[in-house]
Amino acid sequence: MIADQLILDKKTKKASYSEDRKSERPIRSVAKAFSWRVIGTLDTLLISYLLTGKISIAASIASIDFVTKMILYFFHERFWNLIKWGR
Template structure:
């Protein structure tokens, strides 16, 4: 299972990538880098929370996990 710090670091790095790509797309479609940036920041905040929740839910799901050799698989109960 991932630590909360790792999940947080992954969420932050992913949102930085998303922020820049969304700002560029917003500029292309609106002609305004400022408008694109506003859209990107709004999307970034929402996506950040959604990503962390999504990762934490999946961390609790044991379906499809395989145990490493010599390590017991997590119990389902």
């Protein structure tokens, strides 16, 4: 139940926000960004290929998408680590 989880979360909560904030390091954000971008890029590659019918154009689109979205995701993830809400 949700109520049980809320009670358990309060009991297992770390001592302070600064300790919690340190629990997720930037390298973890990089790993998460990379793994998600592999999945996202395969999706972009497939959709681009279906729309264009050319693998070279699809690969170009997917390559640019991979780099830009990974960078955006990293900064998005780091920004959310600064927000205390929901922890």
